Amino acid sequence: MVPVAWSAASQGPLPVDEAFPVTASFVDGKLALQVGVTPGHYLYRDRFEFRVDGKDVGPAISPKLTKLAQDKGKVKNDPTFGKTTVFEKPFSLELIPVTTTKTELELVFQGCSEVAGICYPPAKRVFALTAGAKNLPPKELQPTSLKNLFKPQVSQ
Amino acid sequence: MSVSALPDSDRPMSSGKRALILGTAAVAACGAGAWGGYWWLTRGAVKGEEAKLLTASFEALDGKMTPMSSWQGKTLIVNFWATWCGPCREEMPEFVQAQREFAAKGLQFVGIAIDRRAPVERFAKELAINYPILLGDAAWLEAVKTMGNPQGVLPFTLVISPKSEVMLRRVGKLKYSEVAAIFA
Secondary structure, three states: OOOHHHHHHHHOOOOHHHHOOEEEEEEOOEEEEEEOOOOOEEEEHHHOEEEEOOEEOHHHHHHHHHHHHHHHOEEEEEOOOEEEEEEOOOEEEEEEEOOOOEEEEEEEEOEEEOOOOEEOOOEEEEEEEEOOEEEEOOEEEOOOOHHHHOOHHHOO | OEOOOOOHHHOOOOHHHHHHHHHHHHHHHHHHHHHOOOOOOOOOOOOOOHHHHHOOEEEEOOOOEEEHHHHOOOEEEEEEEOOOOHHHHHHHHHHHHHHHHHHHHOEEEEEEEOOOHHHHHHHHHHHOOOOOEEEOOOHHHHHHHHOOOOOOOEOEEEEEOOOOOEEEEEEOOOOHHHHHHHOO
């Protein structure tokens, strides 16, 4: 039997959307994310960014993310970054209430593969949601510049 | 891990010696993969794509545009990295050591940071990096996908011979011992 780590290693890193499959839902005015984390991978809590209809809603979501991290996150003693909170398992996160029938959610996340010994660059994903949407996959946005791609806290 | 073969006529070492080194590296890759999955054969490499890299110029930390051709004739190890990448930061002290020990034998490390200037400057100073650090645009994360790094992840390292041909491609960390083996 081929060990999981070896199997993963021999095939190289997974595409980022397979390592971290993300979908969004917009039901009854509630906007929510479903975030997948493939075993052997992790996402940094502090590297999420959220925009709804172009507005940065990170500050509004931050307390929810903090609570979620307390419940489902893990403190990783990173050799270079020190104690860092990461998500190693899938989770769901309710975002903010939205009163319109259509909304656009933009998400930035960044993670690494423990089994492959690599990190993915920050990924930006956009969800075009109409009321009633469930588990909708994103459309990808290509990064245009480092200034836009990396907020200061990502690479300090 | 990936190893890309060079024409024998342009090798900086004998083909037998190279085969031994590459074979050893392949065995090490299998062993490391079985233990922790750090190494694997890279896929999707396109021959000649590295020419884009070797003819490019990058902004150095001193603000000057620096052509990669500056190091033609050296055994060049080009390391794509970022301060936001833990594995990248972990391998770099070994690069500093290798640069110090093998510079006289023609080794030249060059780090291309896919990152912002400020954190790169801080980290380079903190680690006392003894080789050039250049600043690369995020577009290079796309470009490396055709150089043996199909997912555009970091760290990613190319070992390039004095004849400007790729000797080794590595997605994931490169060890000091592997660099030392080139000059053994």
